[in-house]
Amino acid sequence: MNYLFVHQNFPGQYQHVVQHLAAQPGNRVVFISHDNPLQIPGVERATYQPFRAARPSTHHYLQDLEQAVIYGQGVYEVCRRLKAEGFRPDIMIGHNGWGETLYMKDVWPDVPLLAYFEFFYHLTGADIGFDPSLPVNLNDGPRVRTKNAINTLGFDAADWGHTPTGWQWSLYPDYMRSRISVVHEGVDTTIVRPEPDAWLRLPSGLTLTRKDEVITYVARNLEPYRGFHVFMRALPGILKRRPKAHVLVVGGDEVSYGQAAPDGRSFRDILLDEVGAGIDRERVHFLGKVPYPSFLTILRVSSAHVYLTYPFVLSWSFLEAMAAGCLIIGSSTIPVEEVLRDRQNGLLVDFFDGAGLADRIDEVFEHPDRMQALRDRARQTAVENYDLRTVTLPRFLALTDDLIAGRTPAQGTLATGTLAERTPA
Structure with a gap:
């Protein structure tokens, strides 16, 4: 299988899964990101450099969106180059938050795209306005609504989504939750364990x-x-x-x-x-x-x-x-x-x-x-x-297998059993 990942900060949330996939015979794993010195055996790096930052003169509600489009364009150009070199992924997987997944389907429209949806912003019921020392200002509502344009465009571009916790899943609108699964990145509990003599x-x-x-x-x-x-x-x-x-x-x-x-x-x-x-x-x-x-x-x-x-x-x-x-x-x-x-x-x-x-x-x-x-x-x-080997990695691989095979994955599957009931207004 050919796997294509994207995350500006390689390897981001995908460290464990790319290590696993790259170790399996017959897999080719390519990872698009900004340049950094990190390497994972068997994972091919394909880096991009944003051609510019969002302009200070851009309306401040739109600066995050402009930067997302610039990042998305950078990834798009790398995907076009990979395609010209003969690479075709069986699945594309990437973090939606910075706009990097926006245009991948414009290169391979028939390849499934699984996007990471980390946080849907709300003016009430989440981080904004929680701390009285950082009061809500008049621009926060329009700014947050516009910031969610990245979420919305990324969702439209993706075949399916994943998010790590039930509460993060609950933040998304109903029509988005119906195509987002809850799968945490997991913890390697064989390494992260108590040692009484430490x-x-x-x-x-x-x-x-x-x-x-x-x-x-x-x-x-x-x-x-x-x-x-x-x-x-x-x-x-x-x-x-x-x-x-x-x-x-x-x-x-x-x-x-x-x-x-x-x-x-x-x-x-x-x-x-x-x-x-x-x-x-x-x-x-x-x-x-x-x-x-x-x-x-x-x-x-x-x-x-x-x-x-x-x-x-x-x-x-x-x-x-x-x-x-x-x-x-x-x-x-x-x-x-x-x-x-x-x-x-x-x-x-x-x-x-x-x-x-x-x-x-x-x-x-x-x-x-x-x-x-x-x-x-x-x-x-x-x-x-949350154990990596017995819980989260098998669930994530089942999700990718479903998408590659054209099956509809389960949405809202949560490791801790029940989803958070509260959904912010």
């Missing part, structure tokens, strides 16, 4: 193990969408209550989601200026972005893992923390509540309740075995519902 040596020379009081916080970047401001403002109280605790903070100072911090500063610098006097820097360790093995070790020595998020895309690290047997204290927001049940496989706390977060952390450390039963059930949740 230890971590910090740059300072300090060594931490599971016997220590270790509070962890992980995000791709330290920003409000992942509750970094709430966590930082709660830290002085947490450290005062837990005089032996060490806090490990993983994440960069860029912006993945939402607005950038003002004046070109990072949210970390702003919040350190605000609460730094109440933080013992000998016990709070900002580790930046770390290699994946180090990330897993951090999870394995964690006593209490804090995960806060707006109603938005659920982080991979959340499920990896469950698979690693972390005791997760998660925000009671819809994406988290789809997977984490309070006092069954973790603890929930109101996103904005810093004092409540400190209370939950106290509960963990005051428990005789730091809530081992909840840790075990967190691991069980990840293995039973």
